[in-house]
Amino acid sequence: MASSTLPRPRGIIRSSIALASTLALAAVLTACGSDDGGDSAGDSGSGDDSGLTTVSSGTLTVCSDVPYPPFEDFDDTSESGFKGFDIDIVQAIADGLELELAVKDSSFDALQSGQALNANQCDIAASAMTITEERQAALDFSDGYYDSQQSLLVAEDSDIASIDDLDGVKVGVQQGTTGKVYAEENATGAELVSFPSDAEMFQAIKAGQVEALLQDLPVNINHQDQGGFSVVETYSTDESYGLAMKKGNTALVDAVNEQLSEMRDDGTYDEIYNSYFATE
Amino acid sequence: MALKRSTRRTLSRAVLYAVLLGVLLLVGLSADWATIRANFFAPAGIGNPFTGDWGTWPDLLTVGVKNSLIYTAVAFGAGLVLGVVLALMRLSPVAAYRWIATAYIEFFRGLPVLLVVLVMAFGIPIAFNGWTPPGGTVGAGVVGLILVAAAYMAETIRAGIQAVPKGQTEAARSLGMSAGRTTITVVLPQAFRIVIPPLTNEFVLLIKDTALLFVIGFAADQRELTTIARDFMASSETAGTATSLIQASILYLLITLPLTRLVSWLERKQQKAR
Numbered sequence: 001m002a003s004s005t006l007p008r009p010r011g012i013i014r015s016s017i018a019l020a021s022t023l024a025l026a027a028v029l030t031a032c033g034s035d036d037g038g039d040s041a042g043d044s045g046s047g048d049d050s051g052l053t054t055v056s057s058g059t060l061t062v063c064s065d066v067p068y069p070p071f072e073d074f075d076d077t078s079e080s081g082f083k084g085f086d087i088d089i090v091q092a093i094a095d096g097l098e099l100e101l102a103v104k105d106s107s108f109d110a111l112q113s114g115q116a117l118n119a120n121q122c123d124i125a126a127s128a129m130t131i132t133e134e135r136q137a138a139l140d141f142s143d144g145y146y147d148s149q150q151s152l153l154v155a156e157d158s159d160i161a162s163i164d165d166l167d168g169v170k171v172g173v174q175q176g177t178t179g180k181v182y183a184e185e186n187a188t189g190a191e192l193v194s195f196p197s198d199a200e201m202f203q204a205i206k207a208g209q210v211e212a213l214l215q216d217l218p219v220n221i222n223h224q225d226q227g228g229f230s231v232v233e234t235y236s237t238d239e240s241y242g243l244a245m246k247k248g249n250t251a252l253v254d255a256v257n258e259q260l261s262e263m264r265d266d267g268t269y270d271e272i273y274n275s276y277f278a279t280e
Numbered sequence: 281m282a283l284k285r286s287t288r289r290t291l292s293r294a295v296l297y298a299v300l301l302g303v304l305l306l307v308g309l310s311a312d313w314a315t316i317r318a319n320f321f322a323p324a325g326i327g328n329p330f331t332g333d334w335g336t337w338p339d340l341l342t343v344g345v346k347n348s349l350i351y352t353a354v355a356f357g358a359g360l361v362l363g364v365v366l367a368l369m370r371l372s373p374v375a376a377y378r379w380i381a382t383a384y385i386e387f388f389r390g391l392p393v394l395l396v397v398l399v400m401a402f403g404i405p406i407a408f409n410g411w412t413p414p415g416g417t418v419g420a421g422v423v424g425l426i427l428v429a430a431a432y433m434a435e436t437i438r439a440g441i442q443a444v445p446k447g448q449t450e451a452a453r454s455l456g457m458s459a460g461r462t463t464i465t466v467v468l469p470q471a472f473r474i475v476i477p478p479l480t481n482e483f484v485l486l487i488k489d490t491a492l493l494f495v496i497g498f499a500a501d502q503r504e505l506t507t508i509a510r511d512f513m514a515s516s517e518t519a520g521t522a523t524s525l526i527q528a529s530i531l532y533l534l535i536t537l538p539l540t541r542l543v544s545w546l547e548r549k550q551q552k553a554r
């Protein structure tokens with residue numbers, strides 16, 4: 001048997017297996033390197049004179065940390081699959097720019113740090129995000145579209161009545177939020193506990209892991225409505241939510257601001273605002 | 281001392297059972313059952329199949345379980361291919377290949393999977409001019425899983441290859457088979473039979489690791505099981521309760537328990553065959 005095969009040098013086959021392996025690896029790596037993304041990617045100025053360049057052509061891709069009612073939530077019945085104040089705002093902007101709206105659920109930390117935008121996951125981050133100086137170092141913001149207030153939520157039978165009562169108290173805050181920063185600066189002596197999102201925070205206060213939650217007012221009001229908890233204090237911060245875009249994408253920032261001011265002029269903004277925050 | 285040995289044994293058993301019962305009773309009595317029911321078993325989420333109300337199960341199943349399994353399958357398949365390549369490199373007579381494979385394996389086994397997933401999801405598009413793997417961010421996250429899974433599987437497969445008796449190779453070579461043909465037709469098939477149980481374990485680990493993808497961006501219909509369960513804590517009819525976490529746990533167990541049983545069955549079978 002095997003009498004017909006020529007004698008082969010022993011090392012060759014083995015080395016060719018090894019070589020093939022390397023080539024396969026190299027192929028994978030070069031495939032990674034190939035620039036499918038085209039010019040939509042890369043350098044900071046992704047807009048050009050002719051119009052808007054978006055990460056997915058014809059579509060306005062919006063990243064948001066869903067769910068965060070009433071600002072963003074899931075909704076099978078809506079076209080984008082999402083609903084909420086932020087979603088309605090960006091839907092109106094997309095309509096105005098004649099783009100389709102696509103929403104992606106992301107972690108808030110990735111949004112406020114600019115990672116998601118830099119990684120070209122989306123064109124806009126719309127996630128109840130307060131405009132702050134720190135964030136402006138990594139992101140470009142639209143004009144403010146919602147005046148934000150912070151608030152303190154405690155159990156109905158709690159002794160805590162204000163931010164001055166938080167000495168030695170465990171207070172739940174969300175990682176990367178202005179609520180956390182506000183608590184760090186104003187809740188003297190409080191022991192801050194960070195959570196990835198509001199879902200975990202609300203479970204924590206129910207489980208008695210923390211005694212209070214310091215975060216955006218509408219979200220705490222939502223919990224108050226669910227029963228057992230009440231908002232004892234609100235804090236004006238002179239801050240407002242902005243839509244965040246990749247640093248240097250001025251074309252998109254201008255286009256978004258134009259849409260926002262149009263919405264304020266023609267009453268669309270008030271309509272959306274009242275459908276979520278009307279106070280009768 | 282006067283007790284008979286068998287009486288003593290019965291008595292000590294009775295004491296052990298009494299202790300167990302006492303502990304269970306204590307836990308049962310101190311637990312807040314009303315709250316447990318409201319928080320972990322909210323009727324709105326559990327539903328009532330008799331009335332045609334399936335609660336939040338359909339979303340968890342059709343989106344969550346489906347995607348978790350898809351991500352696991354992709355990560356496992358690609359990880360296996362890469363793992364075989366790494367294992368062969370590790371056994372290569374060329375020193376440079378061994379070094380590269382060893383460095384790769386040590387590197388990815390030494391890092392938390394969560395960290396690899398994060399770096400991949402935000403690193404790949406920035407590193408490669410905005411290019412993302414198929415599936416976008418999710419694809420990048422799955423690449424993270426692949427890289428780590430391949431490192432673990434490479435070691436398993438290497439052990440499997442080395443467990444094939446040397447006589448098999450020697451016999452094949454003395455029949456005139458080339459080294460490459462011996463590897464592919466004689467050694468690898470036997471190695472794979474040996475490593476099926478540990479590879480199935482790796483599959484189970486991967487199913488659970490897909491939960492780590494929650495840190496990256498998902499479209500609504502791309503979410504895996506844990507992400508959906510977390511989202512339902514703040515959204516849907518079970519908002520404010522942890523019912524969805526229990527539901528997701530049940531679904532994970534429905535997938536993983538049969539697999540782990542399968543692994544121990546395979547292991548027993550292999551033991552007998554020896």
